[in-house]
Amino acid sequence: MGWGLIVGFWGVSALFVITPGADWAYAISAGLRHRSPVPAVVGMLAGHLLATLVVAAGVGALVASVPAVLTTLTVVGALYLTWLGIGLLRRPASVPTADVASVSGSPLTHAVKGIGISGLNPKVFLLFLALLPQFTDVRGPWPVGVQMVLLGCLHVLSCAVVYFAVAFGARRVLATRPAAARIVTRVSGAVMILIGVILVAEKVHTSVWS
Secondary structure (H helix, E strand, O other), X not given: OOXXXXXXXHHHHHHHHOOOOHHHHHHHHHHHHOOOXXXXXXXXXXXXXXXXXXXXXXXXXXXXXXXXXXXXXXXXXXXXXXXXXXXXXHOOOOOOOHHHHHOOOOHHHHHHHHHHHHHOOHHHHHHHHHHHHXXXXXXXXXXXXXXXXXXXXXXXXXXXXXXXXXXXXXXXXXXXXXXXXXXXXXXXXXXXXXXXXXXXXXXXXXXXXX
């Protein structure tokens, strides 16, 4: 696996990371609602790493080849995003004070939610399934699975830079704007719900026309 493949994958991965989606929405809400957004972001990074390991282990190809499994993953992920989005719409928050943070959930809860956001997102899973094999070298000195894990770690590093910037940036910019913070939180919730609806709609459309 030469530098050309690594740089090429990083470029494609970076485009995916900087595109706003469910991860961005959760990072923003964590920055505005939690005492610290670190557990939520770490959870999302763990979800991306988990998807990498699944694909590298060869399980990804097996799951993708079984329509029922992929459909279940899509529906569960969509419902999870919708549930989180509804929660944000019902309980929008500005930057938390110590009292608010104490009742907003434990760091472990935030991390688990982050894992669910990324780990149950079929778009992340299919992205790795489609991209990782293209940027590996079967004639290289390292096994293909190891190459995939290394590329996945590079992707996780890019995610870490962007998601932490988004979370702390939202917190800093909106710290003195509680009304704007509530609006952004509601928008983040709406985005999660919209993504959940789109995921199900795409799966239904594919099933009808396949």
